[in-house]
Amino acid sequence: MKIAITGAGGFVGQLLAEHLLLADHQVLLIDIFEPPIPAKASSKSPNATCIKADLYSDSASVIPSSLDAIFIFHGIMSAGSEADFDLGYRVNLHSTLNLLETLRQKAPGVKVVYASSTAIYGNPLPEWPSEATLPTPSSSYGTQKTMIEYAINDFTRRGYINGFSLRFPTISVRPGKPTQAASSWMSGIFREPLQGLPSTLPCPDDFEAWLCSPRILVENLKHVLTLEKDCLPSHVRQVNLPGITASVKEMLEALEDVGGKGAVELVTREEPTKEIKDMLDSWPIRFDVSKAMKLGFKRDEKFRDAVENFKRSLEE
Incomplete structure (x- = not known):
């Protein structure tokens, strides 16, 4: 498969790219800086293309029509979005909407895996919230994630993409440097x-x-590539990942x-x-993660x- 990853220079992007390259997929690594090829997958470097791009303005020039799937990981983290309102909306909302429009035009029907978050929830909440619980985000980050989830639902319903919005738990333990996430x-x-x-x-x-290990996260990200479009209703594409x-x-x-x-x-x-x-x-x-477990995700x-x-x- 030809698979793109946005935010590919970050921890999750690098981890997934490593696994996809070792499985002999062609991988486009896209970020605001030129992302590296994961060291453990250096032997597969001919299958990797590293692209520096601002998806707010450049998505049309970097997305190929031959794309089979894309993982959307780029974004300004929770505390960073709260500290800089304009930047959070530019990156988390508008650049992603621009990317979705590019996918609609250039790669219709492509599988889109969006990294959403449990930050879409906020009080008041039931004891075990599920995908049926109304999102009431209490942060700009959660609000931006919610708006993209609804856009993915609509683009999928219209047949433009095959979208999945995966609501990540907090990933621990992350290597590297501290991030701007409130959960860092x-x-x-x-x-x-x-x-x-x-x-x-x-x-x-x-x-x-609510936590998930990197090992289980990457297993679940690979699993979504195997799911058929009709495993979910065309207008309800959200899944709470197990934690x-x-x-x-x-x-x-x-x-x-x-x-x-x-x-x-x-x-x-x-x-x-x-x-x-x-x-x-x-x-x-x-969370109630019965939906995810029925779809074969792990915990x-x-x-x-x-x-x-x-x-x-x-x-x-």
């Missing part, structure tokens, strides 16, 4: 201490979060189990800003496994 600390409290570096924690022990609920207390216990007490001692508490606290408190912490069994996998990757 959910990786930072493992990533830095396991490398002997300090980290900050803005939430109390009883704070809970696991963990409290801060459980996260720190997993850190101690894997990294020892010395790693936990590198984590210090800090007070979040009111904007970040309100955003974190508005996110649901468990993590234990959060500790994600921490152990990250430590193993450091050792490798």
Whole structure:
């Protein structure tokens, strides 16, 4: 297959590109800077094309008519969207709408996998929100994600694309550098201490979060490539990806189990800003994912496994 990834220079884009290249797909890696070919897939570099482009203005020049599928990962993260209203809307909303219009014109019927978020939800919420729960986002980021979800529904209903909006849990443990996401600390409290570096924690022990490991995420992203268009109604393309609920207390216990007490001692508490606290408190912490499970998506069994996998990757 010929598959494009936007935001391909980010962690999820690089991870997915690695797996797709190793499976002998042709992959277009697109980002605002020229993204690298994942090191572990360097032997497959003839199948990779790295493209620097601003999708707000350049999508028509970089999307080929022969495209089979595209993963839309580019965007300004949650806290970044809240801090810069104009930039968040330009990147998360308008550039994605421009991209969808390009796909409609140049690659009709292409499979579109959109990285949405549980930030589309907000209070009031039932105990187990599902895809039938009305989105009431309490952030610009969540609002932008919701609007693109509805556009994907409409473009799919009209037959222009074959869209899937996957609502990601928070991905932990992410390697690399901290991001502008309000949830960045959910990786930072493992990533830095396991490398002997300090980290900050803005939430109390009883704070809970909805999480997914990188390993399970990439398995679910590959799985969506196998799904038929009619597995969902043409006008309802949203899927809540499976996750696991963990409290801060459980996260720190997993850190101690894997990294020892010395790693936990590198984590210090800090007070979040009111904007970040309100955003974190508005996110649901468990979901009805029966729809995803019926479609064959996978879920993590234990959060500790994600921490152990990250430590193993450091050792490798």
